[in-house]
Amino acid sequence: MCRLRDHAQGFRRRPFPDLSFFISSFRSFCQVLLGDMGAGKSSLALRFVKGQFFDYQESTIGAAFLTQTLAVNETTVKFEIWDTAGQERYHSLAPMYYRGAAAAIIVYDITNADSFGRAKKWVQELQRQGNPNLVMALAGNKADLASKKKIEAEEGQAYAEENGLFFMETSAKTAQNVNELFYEIARKLPKAQPAQAAGMTLTDRSASRLTPAKTTCCT
Amino acid sequence: MDNTTVHESHSDIEDLFDEEEGERPCYLSDEEHAESVTGAPAVSSSEMEADNVAKLSNLDISDNTQEESQVHEGGSSHEISETTPGHQGEEGGRSNDPKGLELGDGDGSAIATSSTTDVGPESTDSGVLVTDVVDGDTLSEDGIQESPGSPSSSREGTSGYLAGSGSSAASVCSASGVDESADRILNQESTRPTRRSWVPGKRHPDEDDTSLAWRKHKKHFFILSNAGKPIYSRYGDEHKLAGFSATLQAIMSFVENSGDTIRFVKAGDHQIVFLVKGPLYLVAISATEEPDEVIRCQLELLHAQLILILTKGVEKCFVKNSKFDMRPLLGGTDMVFSHLIHGFSWNPATFLRAYTCLPLPYAIRQAAGAALQDMPNTGPLFSLLMCGSKVISLMSPRKSSISPNDILLLSNYVASSDSFRTTESFFPVCLPGYNPTAFLYAYVQYLDSDTCLFLLTADPDGFFQLKECRGRIGTILRQTNVLAEVANAVRRGGLRVEHLLETKASHPVLDPKTSSIFGSDGDHELHGSAGVPREGTIGIGGPAGLWHFIYRSSFLDQYVASEFSSPLHTTSAQKRLYRAYQKLYTSMHGAGAAGPHKMQYRRDERHVLLSWRTSDFELYAAFDPLADKSSAVAVCNRVCQWLRDLESEIFLLGATPFSWCN
Numbered sequence: 001m002c003r004l005r006d007h008a009q010g011f012r013r014r015p016f017p018d019l020s021f022f023i024s025s026f027r028s029f030c031q032v033l034l035g036d037m038g039a040g041k042s043s044l045a046l047r048f049v050k051g052q053f054f055d056y057q058e059s060t061i062g063a064a065f066l067t068q069t070l071a072v073n074e075t076t077v078k079f080e081i082w083d084t085a086g087q088e089r090y091h092s093l094a095p096m097y098y099r100g101a102a103a104a105i106i107v108y109d110i111t112n113a114d115s116f117g118r119a120k121k122w123v124q125e126l127q128r129q130g131n132p133n134l135v136m137a138l139a140g141n142k143a144d145l146a147s148k149k150k151i152e153a154e155e156g157q158a159y160a161e162e163n164g165l166f167f168m169e170t171s172a173k174t175a176q177n178v179n180e181l182f183y184e185i186a187r188k189l190p191k192a193q194p195a196q197a198a199g200m201t202l203t204d205r206s207a208s209r210l211t212p213a214k215t216t217c218c219t
Numbered sequence: 220m221d222n223t224t225v226h227e228s229h230s231d232i233e234d235l236f237d238e239e240e241g242e243r244p245c246y247l248s249d250e251e252h253a254e255s256v257t258g259a260p261a262v263s264s265s266e267m268e269a270d271n272v273a274k275l276s277n278l279d280i281s282d283n284t285q286e287e288s289q290v291h292e293g294g295s296s297h298e299i300s301e302t303t304p305g306h307q308g309e310e311g312g313r314s315n316d317p318k319g320l321e322l323g324d325g326d327g328s329a330i331a332t333s334s335t336t337d338v339g340p341e342s343t344d345s346g347v348l349v350t351d352v353v354d355g356d357t358l359s360e361d362g363i364q365e366s367p368g369s370p371s372s373s374r375e376g377t378s379g380y381l382a383g384s385g386s387s388a389a390s391v392c393s394a395s396g397v398d399e400s401a402d403r404i405l406n407q408e409s410t411r412p413t414r415r416s417w418v419p420g421k422r423h424p425d426e427d428d429t430s431l432a433w434r435k436h437k438k439h440f441f442i443l444s445n446a447g448k449p450i451y452s453r454y455g456d457e458h459k460l461a462g463f464s465a466t467l468q469a470i471m472s473f474v475e476n477s478g479d480t481i482r483f484v485k486a487g488d489h490q491i492v493f494l495v496k497g498p499l500y501l502v503a504i505s506a507t508e509e510p511d512e513v514i515r516c517q518l519e520l521l522h523a524q525l526i527l528i529l530t531k532g533v534e535k536c537f538v539k540n541s542k543f544d545m546r547p548l549l550g551g552t553d554m555v556f557s558h559l560i561h562g563f564s565w566n567p568a569t570f571l572r573a574y575t576c577l578p579l580p581y582a583i584r585q586a587a588g589a590a591l592q593d594m595p596n597t598g599p600l601f602s603l604l605m606c607g608s609k610v611i612s613l614m615s616p617r618k619s620s621i622s623p624n625d626i627l628l629l630s631n632y633v634a635s636s637d638s639f640r641t642t643e644s645f646f647p648v649c650l651p652g653y654n655p656t657a658f659l660y661a662y663v664q665y666l667d668s669d670t671c672l673f674l675l676t677a678d679p680d681g682f683f684q685l686k687e688c689r690g691r692i693g694t695i696l697r698q699t700n701v702l703a704e705v706a707n708a709v710r711r712g713g714l715r716v717e718h719l720l721e722t723k724a725s726h727p728v729l730d731p732k733t734s735s736i737f738g739s740d741g742d743h744e745l746h747g748s749a750g751v752p753r754e755g756t757i758g759i760g761g762p763a764g765l766w767h768f769i770y771r772s773s774f775l776d777q778y779v780a781s782e783f784s785s786p787l788h789t790t791s792a793q794k795r796l797y798r799a800y801q802k803l804y805t806s807m808h809g810a811g812a813a814g815p816h817k818m819q820y821r822r823d824e825r826h827v828l829l830s831w832r833t834s835d836f837e838l839y840a841a842f843d844p845l846a847d848k849s850s851a852v853a854v855c856n857r858v859c860q861w862l863r864d865l866e867s868e869i870f871l872l873g874a875t876p877f878s879w880c881n
Binding site for chain 2 (some may be wrong): 032039042046051057058059060061062064065066083085088089090094096120
């Protein structure tokens with residue numbers, strides 16, 4: 001019995017070096033969801049993090065913070081997501097949330113042309129003030145409402161290409177492309193930030209030690 | 220009460236006419252004002268007369284008397300001396316808003332009529348009007364005296380607010396108790412409070428001032444800018460109410476132009492209460508018979524709620540651009556306001572300027588306090604642990620103070636949205652009592668389904684630090700069993716008047732078993748069992764017919780209210796009781812004709828109310844209408860003794876009591 005147990009422990013112990021490698025490939029990064037009110041930011045976040053969807057999602061106040069840990073390409077990625085409120089009064093606070101973010105998802109509602117206009121403004125603002133290494137994604141949400149569509153996928157795609165974003169049409173309701181969107185961001189990150197290659201912690205923790213005043217996210 | 224008001228208004232109206240005969244247009248009893256206004260009305264009065272004639276010709280006779288009675292009662296606020304500026308203002312508003320005129324907004328037209336009578340008593344038309352006024356008055360007065368239901372049928376015909384009040388008065392008992400159709404619906408089946416099922420949010424968003432249903436709501440709240448732009452309306456779509464807002468703005472600015480401030484207008488069953496807050500105007504139109512002081516406090520709270528969301532800094536926007544549209548800035552906050560307005564009828568904190576605590580064993584509350592206290596110096600400015608609208612514990616490591624109203628508004632803000640329940644949130648919030656010009660940042664998370672932790676910091680980048688603090692607090696609260704005890708306390712409910720039964724008159728001090736609400740856990744099963752022997756009168760409740768009480772500790776700025784017991788099992792009865800308490804509170808504090816009182820004993824057909832105010836506490840108690848006075852007083856003494864014994868469990872002690880503002 002004793003020998004067996006020892007053996008078992010030994011067996012269990014064996015993968016430890018691998019595990020440490022695994023830990024070293026643990027990455028966590030912060031992303032921020034921006035967009036007009038009612039575009040579906042919270043729904044996207046909730047679908048991704050909890051797999052839930054509510055037909056009536058109450059509007060976010062300030063910003064909600066969600067985390068999700070997933071294995072992406074053999075590394076474990078912890079997504080820290082700032083789901084910001086779309087109301088105008090919170091606009092001036094957005095820098096607080098996107099300043100430290102490694103990725104931003106700009107969400108618009110395909111059935112609402114105004115929200116697409118608002119999304120373009122967010123892209124401009126991020127290009128102007130954000131981190132140059134920021135990975136940006138444009139998500140045309142509510143793809144399930146194809147019949148009421150106002151913004152064609154081609155239009156979103158064209159705008160995204162012009163501005164170096166990647167584009168997806170998503171539906172938080174049917175879960176279409178939601179996980180793909182977040183995975184795609186995770187895959188793009190090492191490319192966008194070669195200095196923080198895989199195997200390193202891709203947080204702003206290291207950065208924040210150098211410039212603590214600048215980062216708010218992911219300390 | 221009704222009778223007296225009507226009598227008063229009658230005599231006031233006579234005064235009014237007397238003054239008219241003296242050829243002085245009495246826009247205000249404030250003489251200066253009246254003089255300053257004299258020039259303008261002569262012009263507008265002729266217009267107004269034309270309007271009235273046009274209008275009256277469209278109405279049948281019953282409507283006429285109707286209107287006149289309204290006019291007449293509009294005059295009644297003359298006693299408070301601010302009516303007539305309202306009349307004048309209405310005229311201005313009406314000229315801005317011809318739509319309201321042709322559709323015969325009952326309120327506006329009534330007031331306009333009265334100003335006609337004020338201004339042009341010589342004209343034959345208005346002479347007729349005056350006699351009509353008197354008729355109308357006797358009619359409504361008789362009606363009220365004899366049976367509250369009968370005049371309402373004659374009132375039914377008018378358009379506008381009066382129609383609303385008429386129809387709801389027809390449903391007799393619910394009239395004063397229910398001010399909202401949503402509640403009315405609940406009311407029909409519910410035998411116990413269904414507040415939980417109440418969902419905050421905009422009601423009847425499709426209505427506007429042209430729809431009859433909109434006019435029938437018993438209590439309207441409006442926020443508008445001093446340029447007349449609608450900012451918030453309790454009912455209906457703000458954009459569609461632009462014309463109506465302009466009318467209100469015209470009334471207010473008319474009076475402001477003469478260097479005065481309009482406070483309220485009484486028009487029939489309705490009173491219109493105004494509050495000016497810098498560039499913002501707040502208006503309530505209510506048929507709920509609440510004293511205007513109470514409504515003004517409610518407007519103050521609405522304004523404070525707005526400041527909580529946007530800070531006073533928003534006023535600068537109006538300096539830059541007087542036509543600034545504030546609607547977009549308040550996007551998605553309808554439910555915050557509607558939740559607060561709902562609280563005006565349900566939450567005593569809205570008029571007591573005090574907060575209430577969840578009853579908890581002393582040791583548990585201490586443990587909760589210790590968990591909140593254990594913070595780094597750079598940590599939160601305030602930490603607050605709440606369960607629903609009740610405080611579990613409150614700490615300010617840096618000895619800053621937070622006012623009870625700020626607690627109310629903050630918890631209202633968070634309770635009104637379910638979006639906080641699922642995630643950690645971090646958002647800017649301004650505590651008007653602490654600093655109305657700056658934002659604090661609030662970290663909010665629900666630790667379980669009821670318990671919510673608030674951590675406030677001045678550091679906009681403080682999220683991760685507060686998140687860490689929350690982790691630590693959560694661990695300690697679980698280790699010390701606080702969360703489980705809180706869940707128990709929620710299940711157990713608050714104080715019950717039936718528990719007073721435990722004490723025999725011969726025992727001046729409660730025996731140790733019952734002196735703790737936790738020792739008598741099973742007792743509330745007694746509640747509802749009619750056969751409990753008890754001194755005093757018939758009815759179920761506490762001894763001597765005690766139904767309910769609210770006790771407010773002046774030093775702690777905290778109050779405790781008993782749970783509703785069986786005689787008060789309908790929402791309308793409970794609402795009526797709160798309204799009665801509000802009136803009582805006002806008369807105990809007000810500097811009105813009666814002045815502040817030390818003790819009051821009032822009996823009406825629904826309850827006996829006893830209030831008692833000392834330097835340490837205020838007690839408001841409601842009894843069975845047949846309760847005996849001396850035994851009621853004795854029971855009040857016992858309640859006070861009982862609460863003093865329970866003090867450590869029902870109040871949060873030692874939380875920097877003297878540093879509270881307010």
